[in-house]
Amino acid sequence: MNDLDALLTPAGRALLDEVRGTDPAQELAVATRLRREHPAELVSAALGQARLRQRAAAKFGAEDAGRMFFTPNGVEQSTRASVAAYRAQKLKDLGVTSVADLCCGIGGDAIALARAGIRVLAVDRDPLTARVARANAGALGLEDLIDVREADVTDIDTAPYDAVFVDPARRGGRGRIFDPEAYSPPLSWAVRAAGQARHAALKVAPGIPHEAVPADAEAEWISDGGDVKEAVLWFGTEPGAVRATLLPGPHTLHGTGLPDPPVRPLGRYLYEPDGAVIRAHLVAEVAESLDGGLLDETIAYVTSDTLRPTPYATAYEITDQLPFNVKKLKALLRERGVGVLTVKKRGSAVEPEELRRKVKPQGPNAATVFLTRVAGAPTMLIGGPAVL
Secondary structure (H helix, E strand, C coil): CCHHHHHHCHHHHHHHHHHCCCCHHHHHHHHHHHCCCCCHHHHHHHHHHHHHHHHHHHHHCHHHHCCCCCCHHHHHHCCCHHHHHHHHHHHHHCCCCEEEEECCCCCHHHHHHHHCCCEEEEEECCHHHHHHHHHHHHHCCCCCCEEEEECCHHHCCCCCCCEEEECCECEECCEECCCHHHCECCHHHHHHHHCCCCEEEEEECCCCCHHHCCCCCEEEEEEECCEEEEEEEEECCCCCCEEEEEECCCEEEECCCCCCCCECCCCCEEEEECHHHHHCCCHHHHHHHCCCEECCCCCCCEEECCCCCCCCEEEEEEEEEEECCHHHHHHHHHHCCEEEEEEEECCCCCCHHHHHHHHCCCCCEEEEEEEEEECCEEEEEEEEECCC
């Protein structure tokens, strides 16, 4: 019997409940105590699963993670539940009632689709991963909507389904894979699979080159809580459209084909666009809405004399502009009693921690330093979050 089978038994489930929330510092003591009454292999499996559940809580929430089953790769590669729920709702709004989820992993996306009321065929070729996905469907009471199949996705007939969702593996033995044709399966295969369905969504890395996006796809970059999570290629929606979606919200910015923003002198405010906006190449749309421009034609910071609320960028009020000079910065921060220093950079080779060590901030006040370029020159901008 392997670890998963053992954990699915009544004894295994009871042990999982007992080790729930175990403090890692106390794990050895807990293991020693439990091994007096339970097989050592079962105790090790339960404690290992408890660790994975703790890690997974950030993606799935503590309640779901506490009932689900995970593998180390499954935790690492799973979609965050909020992002999966957003995608599932979009498919539901398109009238989709059934989806072939190809490369389903441990079932995170299938769970979101099922919770949206969509029937799912979840396919993965790895035997353990497929069994974990099946266990998760059962653990969350969704087994009637999720049919898990262990198979090669290239052998699946997707014709009976309204939509196809493909999440290719983007990690290999050497880490992240950046070439879409090196995904498993390759992006070209996923695009062909998408063409066989009325609607399709292909999850790809947010760093995908824009030129790799098929002409008949809509490209969407998604961030959650300010962190860029993924890009999605949608088929059967708006071919050629580009957008950035920010969660929670959602707030969606649509591309309008504007030219690059003009370069202008520093204004009173600096706006830092969300990463999804930058990845989607929609900084121009943000700049226009703020009556702003760029500090440098190669840097995605927007400057403006106007302070306006926008979900697509964070606003800072700038008090000082200095050529890059650590000694001058250290003197200025000491003069103002800055002890809490946030360092941001774009277009600078200096590492924030390195600068923080050199200036040794001390005092009761806070400030933000931007290491960047202004009209090509290395520059330091000092300020803080703008108050609307």
